[in-house]
Amino acid sequence: MGTDFQMRTRSAIERYSGALVELSHSIHAEPELAFAEHRSAAKVANLLAGEGFEVERGVADLETAFTATYGSGDLVLGLCAEYDALPEVGHACGHNVIAAASTGAALALRDVADELGLTVRVIGTPAEEVGGGKVLMLERGVFDDVSLSMMVHPAPYEAIAAASLAITDVEVRYTGKPSHAAAAPHLGVNAADAITVAQVAIGLARQHLEPGQMVSGIVTKGGTVPNVVPASTTAMFDLRAEDLESLTRLEERINRCFEAGALATGCTHEVVKISPVYAELTPDPWLADAYRRAAAELGRTALSPEQERGRRIGSTDMGNVTRALPAIHPTIAIDCGDAVNHQIEFATACASASADRAVLDGALALAWTTISVARDDAQRDRLVGGAA
Structure with missing residues (x-):
């Protein structure tokens, strides 16, 4: 996978760990509903802007959508950051973890982007719970030049390529x-x-x-x-x-x-x-395998492909992204007892030490998956060619 690149991205995650955990907790403490995530979007965008990313706000005619871009390589990575919450139960789906993990992956990859021929882009996607922010952004061209897209979602269990509805x-x-x-x-x-x-x-x-x-x-x-x-x-x-x-x-x-x-x-x-139609997830098999290897290196134990086939992870507008370009939407386990997503107990767990570890491990797994792609000539040709 490229040990030097792994070590450098791990060092970056360690360096930014405090800022990433603080970002996750700050978003968690001020939950905002679909298309009204003004504070949350600004927190992510402002952090990236301060670290040298070129930020464009209000993209796709959506006030709380943004892109934050670094690098000029032909392999364009789109890291999706969700940050909307649910009525009454707040961040009971852990979008604060998602946003912080994608931000962390972007910061980790920034320092190696030029060597790997990468353009690293965080895509701030509002209104996943209802409203279909990603669908609207797809239709309005935000993903047109993206070679591959990834994000990681907290859940009670670790799944790499589970299906959605x-x-x-x-x-x-x-x-x-x-x-x-x-x-x-x-x-x-x-x-x-x-x-x-x-x-x-x-x-x-x-x-x-x-x-x-x-x-x-x-x-x-x-x-x-x-x-x-x-x-x-x-x-x-x-x-x-x-x-x-x-x-x-x-x-x-x-x-x-x-x-x-x-x-x-x-x-x-x-x-x-009342929302665009969300398609089912169709994760890219090669990217899923690369992420599975990265997660295993970090000591995380995922469901087997056979176990995944028997599970559904609800519904997500990331499904539309996976049908439009190579993409993955793995879940990352947090300690939540008997709670599941969309319960108040799960919201509490999404600001715990376990969720903080998921932010850092998720960021690193996304970064290492990207390194695998960038250093594999056949996959690079496939992804760059598909986005051209």
């Missing part, structure tokens, strides 16, 4: 007619009943969904007061499937459930997509 987020809106719920209920058209019918239809449909298809949802508006027949209601649903093709079939089926609610009650309805 494709997802679409939709909102269904029913419109009925208000009336007095006691004096003249027969004159009302109950939009809450429409949601109930749709939920029952979805519940019955679950028995017959294809393997890997999932539906989850919440009612976001169910009425105002109980003595008025609800005339306007809304609900949000996540539809997931093993791949985009299966997701399309699922969406058609669930749309019929929404239609059933309207038909049964006499309401009108509309279905609105």
Whole structure:
């Protein structure tokens, strides 16, 4: 892998360890939601700007997106930094760890970029939890010249090439007619009943969904007061499937459930997509193998490829990146007890000593994976040629 390069990048991570842990904790302490991550994006961008990276803010017409670039080599590395949080539970998906690890990898590679023919770019990607920041940035050209892309995500377990589920987020809106719920209920058209019918239809449909298809949802508006027949209601649903093709079939089926609610009650309805569609992860096999070797050298024990095939890691807009260019999205284990992502206990674990170690190990594993690519002529030709 290039022992000298490994040693130099390890030294860089050790040198910046305090700043990287501080960055992770600072983002964790001030959680911000999708497209509103102004402080978090600035913390990452400002640190990189102070270390000689050329920072462009507000890229792709997104206020909280940025790029930070160093070097001019033909092999362009895109390190994705996520930093959005979740409502109520904060950084229960550990995006503070992601942002700090990508920043650390960039700083470690900066000093060897010229020798390896690298352009190192941190891509600040907002709104992963909802909103599809990476999808929008892909569509608007931010990844056009990127040869390969990587990031590392905290989780209860270490997985290198685990699959994710494709997802679409939709909102269904029913419109009925208000009336007095006691004096003249027969004159009302109950939009809450429409949601109930749709939920029952979805519940019955679950028995017959294809393997890997999932539906989850919440009612976001169910009425105002109980003595008025609800005339306007809304609900949000996540539809997931093993791949985009299966997701399309699922969406058609669930749309019929929404239609059933309207038909049964006499309401009108509309279905609105609230995020871009997220594709399933398709990690690059060579990059995944290189990362697996790097993680093992750091003493981390990952699931075997056979074990990974039986797991799904939710959904991510990084899936769209992996379908557009060679990329990986490994997970890195932190000590979180019985907690899993999106639980408050996991949020607490993402500012622990174990999470701090994940920041530093993750940064180094990403850096060593990049070194492997840069020093392999065949892979370099493949990646540079694909981005040209």
